Amino acid sequence: MTERAKRSWFDVLVDYSPILALLMVWLSVATKATNVGNPYTWVVGLTTLPALFAILYSGWIVYEQNQQP
C-alpha cells in the first residue's frame, strides 16, 4: 500500500481547505444575494468571475497533483 492510500478523509479535507474556504465565502454571498430582490445583483456578481475561476482552477490543480504517484 502506498503512502497516498493511507490518507484519511480529514487529510484530503485539509488539503482543499483554503480552496473550500474561499468557495464557501463566494457561495454564502450568493445565498445572501437571493435576499436582495434586485436581478442586477447577479450582474454585479459577474464581476467576481475572475476570483471564482481562480478558486476552481486551483482546486483542479490540487486534484491533479494529488492523482500523481
Add this chain to the structure above:
Amino acid sequence: MSGTGQGTVIATHSGWDDFDLRLMKIMGACLGLIFIISTYLHHWAPHVLQVPQTPVPDNTFLDMLNMEILTLVMAGLCGIHCYRKFGPYATMLFFVGSFVFTGTMENIMIIAGRFELIPFKSYYFNKGGFILYFDVPLSVCLGWFVFAYSSVYIAGIIFPKTGPIARAAIASFICMDIDLWSDPVMTHPANMYWTWLQDRDATTHLFSIPLYNFIGWFGIIFFFEVLWLYTQDWHLTMGKEKATGRFFIWLITLMAFYMILVIGMELLIRATLPHVNYTIGGI
C-alpha cells in the same frame, strides 16, 4: 520547499519548541483578555464605545453562534493546512499577524470614524457573532485570516514561479474581486451585516460602497502578505525571539503607514473624483 505551489516560500516546519509554546500562551492570553473585555463592553456597556443599536434581520443568538462556529471551523482547517505546510511558528505569525493587523485596522477605522478622529465617517458591524475584538466581531477577524491565507495559497498554486510581491498582489486582487460583490450584498437592507455611514454625495461610490473600501481591501491583504512572505523564515537566520520582535515592529509600522494611506486616499478621492455612485441597476 514544502508541498506544491508554494513558489518562493520556504517551509520552516520543525515542530513545536519552547519558544513556540511560550509565544502561543502569551498571544492567547492577550487576545483572550481583549475578547472578554470587548464582548462585555459591546453587549453590556455599549455606551462606552457608543455602539449603534440598529435592529437587524436574522441576528438571534443561534445565528451568531452559527456564524462563529462556521468561521472557527474554516479558520481551524486553514490553520492546520498552514501548520502542515510551514510549521507552527510561521502559522502563529500568520494567524496572529493577520488577525491583529486586519482586526486593528478595522477597529481604528470604525472607532476613529465614530468619534470624529478622522475627517470622514466610516462604518460599523451589525452582525457577525457574539464575541468581539474591540468593536469588530471575532468571526470577521477569523474571516480575514481565512481570506489572507487562502488567497495567498491559491495565488501560489496558480502562479508557482511568482515572487512575494507579485504573489501578494494576485492574492489581494482575488480578495478585492470577491468583495466587489460581497460588500453591496452584505450591506443591503435585506442583510445588514455592516453599515456604511458615508453619504452618497460625500464621496465616490462603486456599487453603493465607498470606492476607498475596495482599494483598502487590496492594500490590507497586500501589505500583510508581503510582510509575512518576507519575514516568515527570518528566525532561521536571526533566531525566533529577534525575528518575532522585528515582525511585530514591522506590523505596527505597516499599520501606521496603511492608516495614513487609507485616510489620504479617501481625501484624494473626495478632492479629485466626482461624488457619484457608479452602479448597475441601483446595486
